[in-house]
Amino acid sequence: MTSPSDPRRAAVVGTGLIGGSIGLALRARGWWVTGRDADPSAADRARALGALDEVGEDPGAEITFVATPLGAVVHEVTRSLRQATRPGAVVTDVAGVKAPLAAQLTQPGFVGGHPMAGSEQVGIDGADPDLFVGATWVLTPTATTDPDAYARLQSVVSSLGAEVLALSPEQHDTLVAMVSHVPHLTAATLMNLADRAAEEHGALLRLAAGGFRDMTRIAAGQPGIWPDVCAENAPAIVAALDTLLADLSGMRDRVAAADKAGLLAELEHAAAARRSLPARAVRPERLAELRVPVPDRPGVLAEITTLAGDLGVNIHDIELAHSVEGDRGVLVLVVDGDVSPRLHDALTGRGYRSTSRHLE
Numbered sequence: 001m002t003s004p005s006d007p008r009r010a011a012v013v014g015t016g017l018i019g020g021s022i023g024l025a026l027r028a029r030g031w032w033v034t035g036r037d038a039d040p041s042a043a044d045r046a047r048a049l050g051a052l053d054e055v056g057e058d059p060g061a062e063i064t065f066v067a068t069p070l071g072a073v074v075h076e077v078t079r080s081l082r083q084a085t086r087p088g089a090v091v092t093d094v095a096g097v098k099a100p101l102a103a104q105l106t107q108p109g110f111v112g113g114h115p116m117a118g119s120e121q122v123g124i125d126g127a128d129p130d131l132f133v134g135a136t137w138v139l140t141p142t143a144t145t146d147p148d149a150y151a152r153l154q155s156v157v158s159s160l161g162a163e164v165l166a167l168s169p170e171q172h173d174t175l176v177a178m179v180s181h182v183p184h185l186t187a188a189t190l191m192n193l194a195d196r197a198a199e200e201h202g203a204l205l206r207l208a209a210g211g212f213r214d215m216t217r218i219a220a221g222q223p224g225i226w227p228d229v230c231a232e233n234a235p236a237i238v239a240a241l242d243t244l245l246a247d248l249s250g251m252r253d254r255v256a257a258a259d260k261a262g263l264l265a266e267l268e269h270a271a272a273a274r275r276s277l278p279a280r281a282v283r284p285e286r287l288a289e290l291r292v293p294v295p296d297r298p299g300v301l302a303e304i305t306t307l308a309g310d311l312g313v314n315i316h317d318i319e320l321a322h323s324v325e326g327d328r329g330v331l332v333l334v335v336d337g338d339v340s341p342r343l344h345d346a347l348t349g350r351g352y353r354s355t356s357r358h359l360e
Contacts, residue, residue, distance in 0.1 A: 007032040011061040013076050015046035018094050019067030020127030023051035025160045028129045034058035046124045059085040066093040070228040074104050090149045097232040098140045098169035108146035111153045114138045122222050133161030140169045143299035147320040166305030177236035187219040288340035292331040292354040313343045
């Protein structure tokens, strides 16, 4: 454990809701956190609220979290990597779109990330040190990602209580369009629809009960991030919106035709699917360790971690043991014991000879 006189050091660029929550969570675990924001008053407020130890730069930080709007990420990541003086320093981001960033940020020390956590609160005053507990935090390694940088970041993110899921940048953008981007746009559209109707029917919004409030809660989030997100992920968002519009059209037709049986079937299917959504993960009592000999070549880490993500296998811990000689190493993965055979079989199918043992 790091002594108080020599804490681990992190930097946060952008001290809004997510950056502030990262700072609070790290400080709660003994890290020394330095940070800055394009708005100096926001950084000062973050320090006053305990999200930062100090306002400013820290070139010696072990890890830097870039929590700026999407349009500033490339500049800030590049700047942080260029200024880093610590060997093996890691820089990550929290943006909701990954593929355009991955195409521009190919430095080995950069690992793309996206914590799937948020709040209707806006800015540093909504920051919460427990925001990431039980949440999914996506990491998007690529062929240029340094395996050691990924392993260090995965360990830190897990220590904040998050469950790490590895996806390719492109797969992330397709999936998140469906479960994050389109729901936000839908909530905003529904809220605006009701607000316009309320101009004619003053009592309308007073009738807004739990269901309406639950559906539109996310519309209260920070509007400023969404134009960039929609511009950068337009193809996936448009495709998901087209599917939603087609399904809504089908629902409209059932209502218009008084198709009670069709409506009931759709609603029952939706109810069953909603009840089947996975609860926030609980760390298992029994884990398994997979040891995978891997060649020293670009992309092997991304291939294996995204394979695990495709299979729904959560990686609790990861380490790359380098060979003293030769061009091979051993990737050590700690996963849920009950799904380790699934990953083992998939790795065998890809030509990897893994071994597995349960950890008691």
